[in-house]
Amino acid sequence: MRDGVADLLVRDAKLVAVCDGAGRELPGGWVAITAGVITGVGAAADPAPEAATTLDASGCLVTPGLINTHHHMYQNLTRSYRPAINGPLFSWLTVLYPLWARIDEEAAYLSAWVGLAELALGGCTTTTDHLYIAPRGGGDLWSAEIAAARELGMRFHPTRGSMTVSVKDGGLAPDSVVQDDDEVLADSERLVKLHHDPSFCSMVQVALAPCALFSVSPALMRRTAELAEKLDVRLHTHLAEDPDEDTYCLEQYGRRPVELFEEVGWLTSRAWVAHCLYPSPAEVTRLGAAGVGVAHCPSSNMLIGGGGFAPVRELRAAGAPVGLGCDGSACTDSAS
Structure with a gap:
């Protein structure tokens, strides 16, 4: 408190839930x-x-704000798009990528504004976002999102996502939304220098986030890990989300996803991953020992082809921090 005077005092709540060692509850x-x-x-x-x-705050419950650990806010633009509903992950993505290829700065700003407002109404005060498409001519989508977050006053941890493997390379995305490695890395560094505030509880912190092992090259994963170390920022990606990911990694690289994840330098507490539904027991142990965080997204996992659930109890027991994520609005039809 500045000179013993707080900016805001919330008082007379029906119940104030306090996160301390004693687990106190303070009525009124x-x-x-x-x-x-x-x-x-x-x-x-x-x-x-x-x-x-x-x-x-009489009659109200006062608690710390919720934290959303994984989202794709641009997907607000294709919420409830019927042709994509209830398919497995890879077919769901294939249907929607051509629509997402038309996103520009205005669309990124509006979708982020809606997504952030929806989260705030549900009690969320801090959120990340994983924006990994880069439509040619679309502009600076990440700065547009950050502008929306600043306007709304939400603490925001956007990630500079990327894809470099398109349909012609055996991937899922159209050529128009992918970039080459050098483009991705240069723009990642630009956004960190422009927006990232490393101070404690700052309002904007940027992380680096290649989309998934099936949509970027191992070389980009490795170079991104090196850049994150240089810039001292965090890493994020999808990992072990779908059996098709296992098949792809085994066929392309002769490695299971977690094995490849470790090989490219991501097995570190600097990283947190989305979903992590299909690690083996041995992989759970390795992820936990390294302190890799996991964003568990049960709502979207239930909708996208019955994906399943992350082994949350086992991950936490192994030492992995686990948080909740709503994932993209296109796959949950909400951001609650």
């Missing part, structure tokens, strides 16, 4: 907030600090 308590960070809590009988603004 108060929460002091300064610069967007909780700086004090107390029960109704505890003396509260002075504050520039006081919010009466």
Whole structure:
């Protein structure tokens, strides 16, 4: 608190749930907030600090904000697109890629604004986003998303996603949304230098996020890991999401996805991955020992061909941090 005065004091809540070692619940308590960070809590009988603004939260439940660990906000634009519903992952992507190829800065801004507002209405205060398409002539989609987040006041961890393997290379995406490795890496560095704020609890932190092992080359994965180390930013990708991913990696590289993930330098606590439905028990142990985070997305996994569930209990027991993600709105039809 600045000179003992908080920016905001929330008081008289029906119940203030406090995350501390004792797991306290404080009926009628108060929460002091300064610069967007909780700086004090107390029960109704505890003396509260002075504050520039006081919010009466009588009858309300006050909790820390939710954190969404995986999303594709541009997919708001194709929500409930019937031809794509209830297919397996690879066919779902194949149907939608030609539509996503037409996205530009305005579309990225609007889809992010809608997605961020929807998350905020559900109690989410911090979110990431995985935007991995780069339509030719579409402009700077990532800066457009960040502009929406700043306008709404949401703490935002966007990721500079990428694809380099198109249909002509045996991938799923059309040529018009992929880039070459040098383009991806140069723009990744540009966005980090332009927007990334490494300070604690900052409002914008950028991560690097090749889409998946079946949509970029191992060389790009390796070079991205090296760039993230140089820039001191985090890494994100999809991993072990679908049996077709296993088949693709075994046929193309003679490796299971987690094996390839480790080989290209991503088995580190700098990385967190989306889904992780199909690791073997030994792979769970390796992911946990390295501190790789997992974004578990149960709603989208149920809709896209009955994908299944991540082995959450086993991952956590092995040491992997696990969070929840709503995934793209196109596959959950919501962002709750």
